[in-house]
Ligand SMILES: [Fe+2]
């Protein structure tokens with residue numbers, strides 16, 4: 001598997017956040033199938049909060065560090081990560097709206113939730129593609145180009161930004177992608 005060839009020093013701990021996101025989406029989907037909309041809504045809100053923490057760290061610390069390297073990667077520039085983040089945000093908003101719409105119709109059978117589950121597939125696909133791009137280009141490039149001290153400093157700043165995002169000291173302001 002190519003994945004094993006990816007240097008793991010830098011991305012390993014932080015990119016595990018994607019597993020937390022997967023788990024929250026599954027919690028949400030399981031609740032949907034059980035027609036437990038209150039739990040489905042709570043899990044989706046937790047998913048949004050986790051995604052925003054993850055994007056805050058990447059957009060405020062990781063992507064600027066990558067841009068500062070000044071490397072040109074075809075199909076792997078900073079612009080793509082930001083574009084995909086905005087796309088994920090749009091898709092998630094669509095799912096949130098779909099859930100509210102569903103709640104208004106008071107579903108009574110599992111088949112009633114299938115259209116929303118299908119809609120969520122696009123979010124899952126874009127997320128999978130995005131994570132792969134990060135794992136193959138963004139993080140390995142930083143890992144290769146930074147020396148040990150710079151890498152340690154980057155991890156320290158990532159941790160600091162994550163803590164500030166989690167306790168609400170510094171909320172997330174999305175960045176606009178520039179081509
Ligand atoms: Fe990520």
Ligand SMILES: [Fe+2]
Pocket residue numbers: 055058081085130134
């Ligand atoms: Fe990302």
